[in-house]
Amino acid sequence: xxxxKVMEAFANPQNVGVIENPSGEGTVGNASCGDIMKxxxxxxxxVIVDAKFQTFGCAAAxxxxxxxxxxxxxxxxxxxxxxxxxKVVEELEGLPxxxxxxxxxxxxxxxxxxxxxxxxxx
Ligand code: FES
Numbered sequence: 001x002x003x004x005k006v007m008e009a010f011a012n013p014q015n016v017g018v019i020e021n022p023s024g025e026g027t028v029g030n031a032s033c034g035d036i037m038k039x040x041x042x043x044x045x046x047v048i049v050d051a052k053f054q055t056f057g058c059a060a061a062x063x064x065x066x067x068x069x070x071x072x073x074x075x076x077x078x079x080x081x082x083x084x085x086x087k088v089v090e091e092l093e094g095l096p097x098x099x100x101x102x103x104x105x106x107x108x109x110x111x112x113x114x115x116x117x118x119x120x121x122x
Pocket of ligand 1: 030036101102
């Protein structure tokens with residue numbers, strides 16, 4: 001059901017874990033399946049220098065969070081806010097249609113973590 005790029009990201013996920021004292025963190029749940037994802041970010045001068053995730057979810061959720069964290073490291077927070085689930089799925093060369101909802105978790109968790117960072121900064 002999954003292509004080889006998704007299987008590779010699932011079998012060998014990058015950036016798994018939690019950053020201690022993160023600049024921002026976001027936890028989201030997927031209402032349709034009950035899965036949960038937490039993303040923690042280390043941000044310096046509005047640039048994401050590290051990102052880690054913990055996903056209690058399916059293969060698609062793990063593959064998309066691994067890929068999404070890889071994509072946003074090195075981006076400014078405003079650039080990272082433009083990373084949609086569709087862009088992450090494009091990077092993974094597609095997901096089965098019934099698993100598209102799983103990719104929304106990473107986008108939402110990143111947005112929440114950046115909001116947390118921005119609210120702490122004020
Ligand atoms: Fe829950 Fe995929 S089935 S995130």
